[in-house]
Each structure stands twice: as structure tokens, then as C-alpha cells.
Amino acid sequence: MKYLLLISQAWLLFFLPPQTPAQPAPAAVPPVSVETSLEANEMGRIPILEYHSIGPTEYRWTRSAENFRKDLEWLYNNDYVLLSIEDYAHDRYPIPAGKKPVVLTFDDGKPNQFRYLENGEIDPDCAVGILDRFHEEHPDFGTAAVFYLNRYPFGSVAEAPQKLAYLYQTGRQIGYHTLDHNDLRYLGAGGTLAVLNEQKKMLEKWMPEGMPLSTLAYPHGWGPAGDRQELSAMISVGLLIGAEPAYPLYHEKADPYRTPRIQAIDDEWLRHFGRPAGTIEKQDHPEKFDVFVSDGITDEI
Ligand SMILES: [Zn+2]
DSSP: OHHHHHHHHHHHHHHSOTTOOOOOOOSSOOOOOSSOOOOOBTTSBBOEEEEOEEESSOBTTEEEHHHHHHHHHHHHHTTEEEOOHHHHHTTBOOOOTTOEEEEEEEETTOGGGSOBOTTSSBOTTSHHHHHHHHHHHOGGGOOOOEEEEOSSGGGOSTTHHHHHHHHHHTTOEEEEOOTTOOOGGGTHHHHHHHHHHHHHHHHHHHSOTTOOOOEEEOGGGOOOSSOOGGGGGTOSEEEOSOOSOBOOTTSTTOOGGGBOOEEOSHHHHHHHHOTTTOOOOTTTOGGGGOBOBOOSOOOBO
């Protein structure tokens, strides 16, 4: 990332007027234009970030609203563009040339992910409110984000149809997390499909027509033991909890039913992205620089 940061700063210098005195490095690097110098690498890895609660204070399973906004800023300033999990699952990469896809995922359908205020507006401090605001200010970042739901989507069955319609209209996705946060380890693929079918029946009562539903975040990260290929009857991708960026599904190292994610917590931002210290050197960790960069051609591979 240090390497990428240098590229970004080189661009900055290019545009600075010659009389400008030397300045300390800015805290936030401005976004690089579409004419980026990143080379296409469509065999590289993609971060699929995992969030749970969004709240006023940072805890183990809560990202503070302030840190969540900073995460989005950092991604935007480092050439990332949002990719939907359904696009990832179907090998579609509608990403401009030189940009890097990132997938945002939210587990457990918490009220702090999508909540209305008493006046009917979306709470600006819930995940959807923060994402909406960020998109208004940075329309080229995209809107995609997937919400993995249980029995009470965002804490309210009554509001579920309205919320799912809004998510669909604004380019967001939903996925399975099972009705009761079931432990799938002992169910086998067949038992897992039965549990998912139950949830599907319920979600279909609320989902707008055309909304896709083909991905599963395993509760606790545990999928069914044994062969998971049988899940393909309903599921295109099964997501784990940790702890690496994911290869595109056409890569030989990818297993769609064991797709890794990265928890969006400070330790993991540091480990995978060198943020904020910028301590990752390319010669020490070449794999961390094996990042998917789009060639800008929206072919289905
Ligand atoms: Zn969960």
C-alpha cells in the first residue's frame, strides 16, 4: 500500500503549481483520477469486508459510525469501487479501468444497519444512512452492499417490505444468514438447504420482484461439514468470517462455498492494508500486493 500511496502522491505533485513550497504529506490523499497508473490484474484478490453493528462507540463487533465513514474515505482514496456480492458471485466486474473492487457485507440484520427516525427519514448514523450520504458526495464509488438477514430484518418485520424495496432500488443486496442464526456444521448440505428454504419463503413475502437472493453468510462462519457442492441448488457463494481477501471465482484457488472475508476492524485494516501505519513492504509481503485491478472491460468471464 505504501507503494500505491507513493503513486497517488506522485500524481498530486504533478498538479501542484511550481511555486508551492514543500508541504508535509497530507493526512488524506485525494482520490486519483480515472487515469490511474494501476495496471489491470483480474487474477488478483478482492477484499470482501465484514461488518456487524454500526454504533456510536467502537466495540469488538461494532464499528463506530466515525470509523465506518473513515473506512469508506480510505477505500475511495485508494482507488476502490463498490462491487455487489451478486456480481462477484457471477463473475461480473463492472468496474472502471484501473479501479479495484471491494465488497461490503453486513451480518445479522441489526437495527443500527437500517433504521428510520420518527420523522420517517433514514437515520444518518445507521449503515444505510452513512452509505447514502457517502454516495451523494462520491457518486462514482457506487452503492453496492449486502445485508445478511435473520428472522427479524433490521429489527422490524413490519418495516421489512419497505426496507427491502429501498435496498433494491438503491443497488443494495440481501442474503441468507438463516432465520435463527443456525449452526450449520451438523446439518449437512441437505439440512442447510432445508433451513435456507424456510428463510427464502419468509423473505419472498417482503422482497420486491427481481431482487436476487443467492448468497449465504455462514452464521459464526461455520458452514455444513462435508461436500458443499449440493448448496449450488440455492447458493452461489457461501461466506466465511475470516480472514483473507478472496480470489475471483474463476481463479483456480477460489472455492465459492468457502469464500473468505476480512473483518473491518483496526487490526485487520493494519494487517491487510497497512492502514494507518503503512508498514507493509512489497518485498516482504508480495501476496498483499496481488490485488484485483479492473481492465475496464465488463465482459462476463
Ligand atoms: Zn451472524
